[in-house]
Amino acid sequence: MSETFSPRIVIVGAGPAGIRAAATLVGAGLHPVVIDEGHHAGGQIYRRPPVGFARTPEQLYGSEAAKARALHAIFDRLAADGRLTHCTGSSVIAIQEGRLHVLGEGGVQVIFYDRLILATGASDRVAQVPGWQSAGVYSLGAAQIALKAQGVALGRRIVLMGSGPLLTLVGAQLVKAGADVAAVLDTSPWHQQMRGLWKLAARPLVALRGLALRARLGVRYHAGVSLEGIEADGKGVTAMCWRDAGGRRRLTACDTIGMGWHLRAETHLADLAGCAFSFDEQWRQWLPKTDQMGRAGNGVYLAGDGVRLLGADGAEIAGRLAAAACLADLGCPTPSAGADLRKLARFERFAHGLACAFPWPAAMVRALPDDAVVCRCENVTAGAVRESAGFGGGEANRVKSLSRVGMGRCQGRYCQLAAVELVAAQAGCAPGAVGRFRGQAPVRPAPIGAFLRDG
Structure with a gap:
């Protein structure tokens, strides 16, 4: 890497994966920008309460209290020392040609990047x-x-x-x-x-x-x-x-x-960044494709539950690996990833055990009565989805356009998996053949005033 070139590396998400990715990059002498919706690093699993909150970390995180403290301390120290830029209370709502459109308290701003690490985590399934x-x-x-x-x-x-x-x-x-x-x-x-x-x-x-x-x-x-x-x-x-x-x-x-x-990988930004996807039969959801280090192509790297549902410990390892891949691609020296890859493989075996022990209830969803609401943003019923599947040829986005399922403020985060099961049952095919809803910007609800202030 040229001494005169300092790449702008942006990390989206300050949970376990984002924190470890940031620490790895800082350790290599780089200054990453970390964008997070929270006001303090930690993510959902290690979410921090307001200042003055009476409950202790042991009460909040149980057996994970020591890990939570360690991650919080690492990130806070790097931010306090000015070794990274932390954009708090900010949501990336769109990605286009090396630019992130970021919604914060001051409106929408554009942040450019040379390399992008997405550590967006997961939400409830x-x-x-x-x-x-x-x-x-x-x-x-x-x-x-x-x-x-x-x-x-x-x-x-x-x-x-x-x-x-x-x-x-x-x-x-x-x-x-x-x-x-x-x-x-x-x-x-x-x-x-x-x-x-x-x-x-x-x-x-x-x-x-x-x-x-x-x-x-x-x-x-x-x-x-x-x-x-x-x-x-x-x-x-x-x-x-x-x-x-x-x-x-x-x-x-x-x-x-x-x-x-269980969980649903948060993949909207990966979709807008141009990542390829495949349907995972065991998890019954569409997940982004990466290599074992988290490379998704075009200078984009994925880490944490947004690509592999391995929990907080797995997210930390995946964050380090994604940052190491980024450093290697920039021509920087990187430590051996062998130990982390072996540990991640063990975590994947455990995660597959969870998927087997606690499966997605496909039969229950497919048996929903016609008057049951599937998409509560748009009040779309199971009957409407089934009817639209008959006209839409069993393709997810055609059914979406006909019935409005997945067109609400959550953009299908809560209804897509159920809608796909209903369409697959109606079309007599596997859920993977139905396809997935295309990601749309903005990926989070954004007030019109934010764009006006930006203009």
Whole structure:
């Protein structure tokens, strides 16, 4: 690399992947720009509460408190020393030809880059249940954010439903905080969970911590349930109707419901950056293509749950690898990546075990009644999606244009996976053959005034 050339490297996201990528680049003598929607680094998993918040890191992060402290300290030190530029409270809403359009408090600004590392993380993967559009229904991540950032339990009597480690974690965190958790409903039966056990042995301590959290839920936890619907009145949720593993109908009174089936990779920016995608049969979602170091082509690198759903520890490693790949491509010396790649392979085995043990409930989604809402942004029902599939030839974007599914403010983040399942069932093909919704800018809602100020 020429001594007179100082490449502008931009990292989007300041979670575990973004923090480790930034530290690696700074260690090589570069000055990255880090753009993040939060006001403090940490991401969702290590989200930091406001100044003066009474709960300790041990109460917020449990067994991960030491890791959270270490990551926070690393990033804060680099920012305080002026060795990186941290753009807080900012969202990248568009990417075009080496330019990022960034929405912040002052409006929209354009930031140029020579190399781009996307560490955008993941959000809740939601499977639609009749009545999920009612007031008082949240994602598991939203419930966790309220607890971490404000010390608030969203509701007086709570039912959690879904499947995957986040379901157990949020339930245990709420119980520990003193919330009234009436039931934790897991759609994965015990025999299915046991199928993933041998791959979960790739990280035995993590698996044991998960079992300890599950034990904390006690009789609240129910495996292999069938979810029939959410009951609500004019004020919001009143009860959850479900059947236990034995087929007995149950009605659990509640005023709040949290729902989520593991995670959905946040890929909108990767799409706008021109990354290629493939449908992952095990995770039942479209994921960007990269090499083992995170290279996606055209000077773009991906790291963390936005490309591989490996959790916080895997995100840290992926952040280091993406930064190392970036340095290597710039002609800078880089340390050996062998140890990190071996560890990442072990984490991938564990993640595949999770995907097997806690699968996406495709059959439940495909069986949704016609009047069930699939896209709550645009109030599009399952019947409308099925009808549009008949005219759209079983192609995702044609169905989107005909029914408006995925055209709301979330841009399909909550409805795309369910819509694809419905279209695939109607067309008699696999979900991968249906395709995916094309990414559109702005990827986040942006006020018109922000663009006017920019102009």
